[in-house]
Amino acid sequence: MKDTPLLIYTRLKVPEPRKDYIIREDLFLKLEKIDDYKVVLIKGGAGTGKTTLVSSFIKKKDLNAKWISLDESSNNVFSFWNYMLEALGDVLGRDKDEIKAIYDSNMQKDNLQMFLVAILNLLDINEDIYIVLEDFYYIKEKFLIETINFFIKNLSLNVHLIIITRESPDIYLGSISMEGRLLSIEDNELNLSRTLGISFLKDTLKLDFREDILNYIYELSEGWIGGLQLIASSANIKSEKEIFKLNFKNRVIEEYINKEIYEFFSEEEKEFLLETSILSYFNEDICKRFIPQFNFRGILYSLVNRNTLISCVNEEFEIYRYHNILREYLEEKVDRDKKIKAHIRASSVFKDLGDYSEAINHLLLAGDYEEAMETILEHSRSLNLFSYIERIPKEFIIKNPDFAYQSFFYYYANLEVDKGSELYDLIIRNMNTSPILEAFKFSNMFIEDNFKLNEIEVMPLAEIDKLKLKDSTKAYLLLKEASFLYVQSKYNEALDFLEKIDNYSITKDNFYIQFFSFSVKSQVLEDMGEVNKTFELYEGMKEMILTYKRLPMLTVSFYIGITGMYLKRMELEKAKISLSEAYKYMPNEAVTMNRGYRYNLCEYKFIIGETEEAIKILEELIKLESYKNYVFISPLLKYIYKFENEIIKDFISGYEKQQEERKSLDSKLLYGSILFKKGKKEEALELVNEVLRYSRKRKIKLKMVQGSLLKISIIIEDLEKNREVKNLFIEALHYSYENKILQPYFFEKDIVNRLTTEGRFNIISELTNKEKLHYEEIINIIRTKDDIILSQREIDVLKEIAKGSTNKEIGENLFISISTVKTHIINIYGKLQVSNRVSAVEEGKRLKMI
Numbered sequence: 001m002k003d004t005p006l007l008i009y010t011r012l013k014v015p016e017p018r019k020d021y022i023i024r025e026d027l028f029l030k031l032e033k034i035d036d037y038k039v040v041l042i043k044g045g046a047g048t049g050k051t052t053l054v055s056s057f058i059k060k061k062d063l064n065a066k067w068i069s070l071d072e073s074s075n076n077v078f079s080f081w082n083y084m085l086e087a088l089g090d091v092l093g094r095d096k097d098e099i100k101a102i103y104d105s106n107m108q109k110d111n112l113q114m115f116l117v118a119i120l121n122l123l124d125i126n127e128d129i130y131i132v133l134e135d136f137y138y139i140k141e142k143f144l145i146e147t148i149n150f151f152i153k154n155l156s157l158n159v160h161l162i163i164i165t166r167e168s169p170d171i172y173l174g175s176i177s178m179e180g181r182l183l184s185i186e187d188n189e190l191n192l193s194r195t196l197g198i199s200f201l202k203d204t205l206k207l208d209f210r211e212d213i214l215n216y217i218y219e220l221s222e223g224w225i226g227g228l229q230l231i232a233s234s235a236n237i238k239s240e241k242e243i244f245k246l247n248f249k250n251r252v253i254e255e256y257i258n259k260e261i262y263e264f265f266s267e268e269e270k271e272f273l274l275e276t277s278i279l280s281y282f283n284e285d286i287c288k289r290f291i292p293q294f295n296f297r298g299i300l301y302s303l304v305n306r307n308t309l310i311s312c313v314n315e316e317f318e319i320y321r322y323h324n325i326l327r328e329y330l331e332e333k334v335d336r337d338k339k340i341k342a343h344i345r346a347s348s349v350f351k352d353l354g355d356y357s358e359a360i361n362h363l364l365l366a367g368d369y370e371e372a373m374e375t376i377l378e379h380s381r382s383l384n385l386f387s388y389i390e391r392i393p394k395e396f397i398i399k400n401p402d403f404a405y406q407s408f409f410y411y412y413a414n415l416e417v418d419k420g421s422e423l424y425d426l427i428i429r430n431m432n433t434s435p436i437l438e439a440f441k442f443s444n445m446f447i448e449d450n451f452k453l454n455e456i457e458v459m460p461l462a463e464i465d466k467l468k469l470k471d472s473t474k475a476y477l478l479l480k481e482a483s484f485l486y487v488q489s490k491y492n493e494a495l496d497f498l499e500k501i502d503n504y505s506i507t508k509d510n511f512y513i514q515f516f517s518f519s520v521k522s523q524v525l526e527d528m529g530e531v532n533k534t535f536e537l538y539e540g541m542k543e544m545i546l547t548y549k550r551l552p553m554l555t556v557s558f559y560i561g562i563t564g565m566y567l568k569r570m571e572l573e574k575a576k577i578s579l580s581e582a583y584k585y586m587p588n589e590a591v592t593m594n595r596g597y598r599y600n601l602c603e604y605k606f607i608i609g610e611t612e613e614a615i616k617i618l619e620e621l622i623k624l625e626s627y628k629n630y631v632f633i634s635p636l637l638k639y640i641y642k643f644e645n646e647i648i649k650d651f652i653s654g655y656e657k658q659q660e661e662r663k664s665l666d667s668k669l670l671y672g673s674i675l676f677k678k679g680k681k682e683e684a685l686e687l688v689n690e691v692l693r694y695s696r697k698r699k700i701k702l703k704m705v706q707g708s709l710l711k712i713s714i715i716i717e718d719l720e721k722n723r724e725v726k727n728l729f730i731e732a733l734h735y736s737y738e739n740k741i742l743q744p745y746f747f748e749k750d751i752v753n754r755l756t757t758e759g760r761f762n763i764i765s766e767l768t769n770k771e772k773l774h775y776e777e778i779i780n781i782i783r784t785k786d787d788i789i790l791s792q793r794e795i796d797v798l799k800e801i802a803k804g805s806t807n808k809e810i811g812e813n814l815f816i817s818i819s820t821v822k823t824h825i826i827n828i829y830g831k832l833q834v835s836n837r838v839s840a841v842e843e844g845k846r847l848k849m850i
Contacts, residue, residue: 010281010321012087013314014067014132017056020203022196024053027185031057035128038155038181039173040162046325047226047309048190050164054132065130065162066091069313070138071280073361077112077144078387084119084131091129092122112147117154124156135324136165145170152176191223200225205232213243226325233261233308257329261308272299277330278342278365280358281313281321289349340366351375360388369396373403380472380510386410398426401436402473408443409476439467439477442484458484461497471504475513482520486527487632489665492698494524515544515554522561529702531568531739538562555585556597563600567607568702570742570781575604595624599636606639607746609831612823615640622647630654634667638747641674642835648674665691665703669710676714684714701735702744708732709748716751719760726763729755733767737774745778750839752782790831790849797824799850802841 034040042050058065066087074080089096095118123129139145149172152161163169176182192200197218201207205228207214221227262270275291276282287296300320304310309323322330334342343366350359356379363372369392376385389397389407397404404427411420424443431437442456458481464474478497485494498521501513508514518537525534541558559582566575582597598617605614618636627633630651637651655663655671668691675684688711695703708728715721736744745752755761756779767775790798793814800810807821814821829835832843844850 010313010319011069011083012067013319014058014065015051015055015069015311015313016315017052017059018204020206021052021056022192022200022204023056023060024049024196027053027189028057028060030183030185034130034160034162034183036181037160037183038157038176038179039152040160040183040185041169041173042162042164042185042190043166043168044185044187044190045166045226046328047224047229047323048187049192049225050190051134052225053185053190054134054162054164058130058132063130064127065132067132067134069134070136072138073280073357075138075141075144076387076390077141077147079357080139080144081112081115081147087131088119088123088129091125092119095122113150116147116151120151120154120156123159125158127158129159130162131159132162132164134164136163136169137167140170190225192218192225192228193223194218197221197223197228200228201232205229207232209243216244226323229309230257230261230325233306254329254332257326262329265303268294269299269303273303273326273330274334275342277322277327277334278339278346278362279321280361281319283317283319286349286353289352290346340368344368344371347371347375356385360385364388364391369393370400373397373400377402377406377470377472380406394423394426397423398430398434398437401434401440402470404437405440405443405469405473405476408440436467436469439464439469443480456484456487458488458490461500472510472513475501475504475510475517479513479516479520482524486520486524487664488662489527489700489703491524491528491700494520498524515557519557519561526561526564526568527702528700529568529705529735529739529741531565531741534565535562538565556582559585560596560600563604567600567603568743569740570607570746572604572608575600579604595621599633602636603639606636606830607743609827611639611827611830614830615826618647632664632667634664634670638666638670638673639830641670642677642829665695665700669703669706672710676710681714685711688714701739702741705732705736705741706744709744709751712755713748713751716754722760725755726761726766729761730763730766730771733763733771733774733778737771740774740777742778742781746781749782750834752778756782790828790844794824794828794831795844795849797821798828798840798844801825801828801837802844802850 031040042054044050055067057063068074068083068087070080070083074083085092085096133139139148152171152173153175155161173182194215198211198214201209201214201217207217209217217228217231220231262273265273272291272294275294276287279286279290282290284296287294300310304312309326310320311323313319313321321327331339343362347359347362347366347368350356350362356375360372360375363369363375372388372392373396376388379385386407389410397407404423408420408423408427411423424440427437427440427443431441439459459477461478461481464477464481467474467477469477478501482494482497485491485497498517501517518541522534522537525531525537538558538561541554545555545558559578563575563578563582566572566578579597579601582600586594586597598621602614602617602621605611605617618633618640621627621633621636622630630637630647634651637647641648641651651667651670652674655667658667668687672684672687672691675681675687688707691703692707692711694700695707708731712725712728716725732744736742756775764772764775793816796814797810800813805813807818807825810816810821811818816824828840832840832847834840834843841850
C-alpha cells in the first residue's frame with residue numbers, strides 16, 4: 001500500500017499556528033537552547049496549548065522540523081516507524097526508497113535494530129534535525145517503547161526529539177535527565193498569565209468585550225487555554241449579563257460544552273459534527289463522499305469563525321481535524337449502533353481513496369473483523385497491514401482459514417515465534433470445527449524444533465487445488481508441502497509443487513512467497529546435484545540482497561545456502577567467508593536459520609578436519625526435536641559412521657524402525673555404508689543399487705555420484721568387476737563434471753586414490769575433454785593437504801601408530817590419558833580423511849609428516 005497524500009499531510013504536516021497567535025516569550029526563552037538537549041518533553045492536559053507552542057516556535061525559528069501526529073493506530077511498531085520513515089524522507093535521501101521498499105514488502109521485528117541503526121547513521125549529518133512526536137500518550141506497546149528507547153539512546157548530537165504528551169511517557173529518560181540533556185515544560189508552565197490570557201482573547205479569538213468581561217473570562221479559566229477557548233465559544237452567542245453568570249469552575253468539561261456551546265449550534269451543524277467526529281482527518285472530498293447531504297464549506301466556515309475547536313492541519317489541501325477535547329465529547333454523544341454504521345461507511349470512503357490502513361482501522365473500530373480480514377487479504381502484498389492482527393480477536397481469526405494461515409506466516413517471517421506457536425495451537429484445536437484447517441497441519445516445522453518429521457503426511461497437489469482458499473494461501477501451503485517432499489528426497493515432486501506456486505499471478509508481487517519459494521527450490525536443486533542451476537538462483541538472490549540489503553532474513557539465508565554450494569565444490573575459503581557473513585547477520589530469534597547455519601558449519605568443520613569441533617556441533621543438533629530421528633541428519637552422520645559411538649547406534653535403531661517410504665536417500669546410503677563396514681556386503685549392495693535405480697530414473701545427479709562411489713568401495717576388491725568399477729567411476733564423473741561436484745570424491749578419498757593410481761582402473765582414454773579436466777581437479781583435491789595440518793601432538797600420536805603402539809602404549813609413551821589418545825586419533829582420521837590406522841600411516845608418509 002502506498003500512503004495517500006491526505007494521510008501523509010495529516011500526520012506529517014507541521015500544524016499552522018492560528019492567525020494572530022500569541023508569542024509565549026517565557027517558554028520560547030526556555031526553548032532557545034533546544035540544541036543543547038536530546039529530548040524536549042512538553043507535558044500538559046488537553047487544551048493547554050502544547051501543539052501551538054511547538055508549532056509557533058518552529059515557525060519563528062524556521063527550524064528543520066519533522067512532525068508526526070500520533071493516534072491510536074500509531075501504537076504499533078510498524079505503523080510508528082513507517083510514519084517516521086515518511087517524516088524523515090528528505091533527510092534520508094535516496095536511501096529512503098530502499099528502506100521504504102523493505103517496509104512495503106516485509107518488515108521483521110528482529111530486523112528493526114539494524115533498520116534503526118541505518119536511520120541513525122543517515123541522520124548523523126552537519127545539520128540540526130528536530131523530530132516532533134505529537135500526542136505521544138497513545139504510545140504504550142512494550143516492543144515499540146523498546147525500539148524508541150534504542151533510537152533515543154543512540155541519537156547523534158544533531159538530532160533533537162520533541163515529545164508532546166498529556167501524561168508522562170513510558171519511555172526511559174532517566175539517563176538523559178542525569179546528563180542534563182532533557183528539557184521539560186510541565187502543565188503549570190503552559191497556563192497563560194493574565195496579560196497573555198487577555199491578549200489571547202482579544203487578538204487571537206477576536207473577542208470584542210470590555211476589559212472587565214475579559215478579566216472575568218480569564219479568571220473563570222484560570223489561565224487554561226482550552227478553558228479560554230471553550231468560554232469564548234459560548235460567549236460569542238451570549239449577552240454581557242449572561243457571560244457574568246457563567247460558572248466554569250468545578251464544572252466537568254463535557255457538561256460545559258453541552259450547555260454552553262453545543263446547544264447553540266443549529267441542528268445541521270450538530271449533525272455534521274456528530275457524523276464527522278469518528279474521522280481522524282477530513283476535507284471537502286472526504287465529506288462529499290461520506291456525508292454528501294451537507295454543505296461542507298458553509299458549515300465548516302461557520303464553525304471555524306465561531307472559534308469551535310477545529311484545526312486546519314494543512315491549508316493547501318484544506319485538511320481539518322477536531323481538537324481532542326471536542327472530538328472526545330462528540331464521540332460520547334454518538335449512539336453505538338450509529339457509530340458502527342458510520343465507521344463502516346468511512347471504511348468504504350477510505351478504501352476508494354486508497355488509504356487501506358485507515359479503512360481497516362475504521363472496520364476494526366466498528367467491530368467488523370470479517371471485513372477487516374478480507375481487506376487485509378485483498379492487499380496481502382502490503383504485509384504491513386498484517387500488523388492489525390493484534391486487534392482482531394482470535395475467535396474471529398480462526399473462522400477465516402485464509403487469514404489464519406497467512407497471519408501464521410506473518411508471525412514466522414517476523415520471527416514472532418511465541419505468537420506463531422499460539423496461533424498454530426489454536427488452528428490445531430479447531431480442526432474438528434473446520435476440516436479445511438487440516439491443510440495447515442505440521443506447519444509448526446517453520447517456527448519450532450519440536451515437530452517430528454517422521455510423522456508428516458504430505459497433502460497431494462490435487463487436494464490442495466480443491467481447497468476453497470485464496471491462491472496466496474495455497475502458495476504458503478505448497479511451500480510447506482514442498483519442504484516435506486524435499487526432506488523425503490522426493491525432489492521432482494517438490495519442484496512440481498514449487499512450479500505450481502509460480503503459476504499463481506498473485507505470488508509475483510508477494511515478496512514473502514518469492515523468498516520462501518526460492519529458499520526451498522535452492523535446497524532441492526542442491527540435493528539433486530544441480531549446482532549450476534542453484535548458483536543461478538543465488539545470482540538472482542544477490543540482486544534481491546542489493547535491493548533489501550538491510551533485511552537479515554534474506555542475507556542470512558543467502559549465505560547459509562551458498563555455503564552448501566561451496567562445500568559441494570570444495571571451495572573451502574569461500575565457504576568459510578560465507579559462514580562468517582551468515583553469523584554476522586544472524587537474528588537472535590531465527591530458530592530455523594540458526595539450525596541451518598550450525599548444520600553447514602558442522603559439515604565445514606568435518607571437511608577441514610576439525611572433527612572434535614564438528615562432533616560438538618553435531619551433538620547440539622541432535623538434541624533438537626526435529627533431528628531426534630537421526631535419519632534426517634544422515635548427511636552429517638556419514639562423517640562419523642566409521643567410529644563406533646552411541647550416535648551411530650541410535651541412527652541404526654531409528655533407520656530400522658522408520659517406514660520405508662520415509663527413508664531419505666542419504667539415510668539409505670549411510671545405512672549401506674554401515675552394513676558394508678559390518679561385513680554385510682550383499683545387503684549393502686542391494687540397498688545401494690536401489691538408491692542408484694531411483695536416482696538414475698529421476699536424474700538425481702548428486703546421489704548417482706555418491707551411490708556410484710559407495711558401490712565401488714563395496715566391489716573394488718572383486719577383480720572380476722574391474723569393468724563395472726570403471727563404468728561406475730565414469731558414470732560418477734559424467735554426472736559431476738558439469739556442476740563441478742568434488743565433495744563426494746573427497747569424502748571417498750581412499751577409494752578415489754586407488755581408482756586414480758591403480759593401473760587396472762585407467763579410464764583416461766574413455767573420458768571427454770571436460771571429464772578429463774574434472775578428473776584432474778579430483779586428483780588435486782584428494783592429494784593436496786596444504787590446508788589440513790596436524791598439530792605436533794597429533795604427529796606424535798601418528799608416529800606411535802606407525803610403530804604399532806596400542807592406545808594404552810601411546811598414552812604411556814606420551815604421558816596422556818587414553819581418552820585423549822582416542823580424541824587425537826579421531827582428529828587424525830578426520831584431517832587425513834582415512835578410516836583406519838594403516839591408511840593413516842600411509843597418508844602420513846605420503847605427506848611426509850612421518
